């Protein structure tokens with residue numbers, strides 16, 4: 001494809017670069033029953049074997065093409081609900097309960113996906129490239145005792161480009177005025193690389209976590225005071241990472257479902273780094289503090305997500321009704337984001353061709 005053509009590819013119809021690790025579920029969502037998820041139009045079943053190890057297979061029984069995710073786990077295999085055929089972790093048929101003496105197991109295999117479980121999430125690599133060449137996004141705060149986590153699930157009826165643009169465009173603090181997330185953003189600089197876009201804004205934060213009681217600012221607006229803080233947001237393809245001053249780190253982990261649907265997980269971490277006395281306490285106690293405060297920003301986070309999703313849904317509907325209608329953009333970070341999406345999609349296609357040849 002010529003560079004010229006690429007420039008005009010409609011970003012709202014772009015696919016994904018499958019040669020990355022994508023979050024598909026929280027660890028706690030997969031227990032002793034299989035669950036079905038969709039990652040860019042591919043139905044995938046996740047299940048744990050007897051040892052608790054996670055596996056990801058195509059969500060399709062090759063016998064009659066029904067969903068394996070409606071079956072159950074049988075030892076180290078997954079058993080289809082219809083006739084009870086079982087499939088092992090590599091996707092091969094290992095048992096047919098009514099196999100005749102002279103019959104052989106059918107030679108049918110379904111696709112198995114590279115899958116990993118780390119930092120509280122399950123990650124799948126849907127591409128044909130080498131999954132070992134790249135790692136899932138690092139989230140050191142997940143385990144670190146100095147950070148309190150909150151997680152919000154985002155089910156967004158829109159193309160993933162609308163969601164990442166929303167997250168990279170900090171001028172939309174206007175929408176969240178009532179939640180007092182941040183204010184007065186001003187774009188300072190943009191850095192572009194092959195697989196990421198980093199944008200720095202100067203902004204005003206409402207929160208300062210410097211005293212142990214200041215965590216209550218998350219619940220009581222009267223305690224908040226505006227003060228300047230740098231606001232860094234990065235599109236680390238295919239995910240989003242941000243930092244507001246020293247006190248907050250926020251991630252958005254993307255699971256694009258289709259051109260009109262995106263699932264994502266928004267992770268908010270409040271830092272306890274300022275409390276050096278707390279760090280001297282026994283690890284067991286610190287873990288208790290971390291676990292007991294899990295979800296302390298839930299109301300704030302869910303509220304922000306609701307407001308964003310409502311806007312994105314309208315953008316998607318307006319696009320579907322009139323894809324040719326021009327929109328007006330003043331934030332250059334949005335162009336960088338769209339360019340990265342197009343480049344990554346092209347890169348994914350190129351890797352596919354080079355793997356086949």
Ligand code: FES
Pocket residue numbers: 061062063064065066080081082083084085
């Ligand atoms: S359809 Fe799955 S076992 Fe028959």
Ligand SMILES: [Fe+2]
Pocket residue numbers: 166172176304308
């Ligand atoms: Fe927002």
